[in-house]
Amino acid sequence: MELRRCLVLAGAVAALMLVPAARAEGDKLFATRDSPAVVTVTRPAVLESARKGNPAVYVQVTAYRPPSGGGSILIDVKAQQPGGAERDIGKFGLSLDRPFTASDASRAQTFRLPLPRDLAATEPLRLKVYVVPSRGEARDARVEIGKAEIR
Numbered sequence: 001m002e003l004r005r006c007l008v009l010a011g012a013v014a015a016l017m018l019v020p021a022a023r024a025e026g027d028k029l030f031a032t033r034d035s036p037a038v039v040t041v042t043r044p045a046v047l048e049s050a051r052k053g054n055p056a057v058y059v060q061v062t063a064y065r066p067p068s069g070g071g072s073i074l075i076d077v078k079a080q081q082p083g084g085a086e087r088d089i090g091k092f093g094l095s096l097d098r099p100f101t102a103s104d105a106s107r108a109q110t111f112r113l114p115l116p117r118d119l120a121a122t123e124p125l126r127l128k129v130y131v132v133p134s135r136g137e138a139r140d141a142r143v144e145i146g147k148a149e150i151r
Helices: 002-018 045-050
Strands: 030-032 037-041 056-065 072-080 086-094 109-114 125-135 142-150
Touching: 030 125, 037 142, 056 072, 056 086, 056 125, 086 109, 086 125, 125 142
Parallel strands: none
Antiparallel strands: 030 142, 037 125, 056 109, 056 142, 072 086, 072 125
16 A cells, blocks of 8 residues: 555656646747747745845746847846836847757756846736847847746
């Protein structure tokens, strides 16, 4: 009986590992020059209890397709509270000349952007991730966001 219980528990844990993290309704994980990715993040309990340090948003890029005509792009991250206007969080650049796809989360590229404390205290926070031309037109450039989180 004990062996059976262990096998059932192991099977349940394995099944949970295969289920992707829940996404908020309306989240869109692909960004292009014409359409931003949209990711909803929530404040972790650690921030609620600690109330110290500088919160940041971590944006994980899991796939990238460079502009077809060459050039480089900026990723512009903006935050929006429910019913509020968009606020600029920060930008980071991608100037890779070849596409990449992360085979797993450990191979993704993660970028840290400082987050104003008042935005870290809001739940939920909707992030919009824009593809902006830096050099060239950014035609056909595409970025996939694996996840974003506040720490």
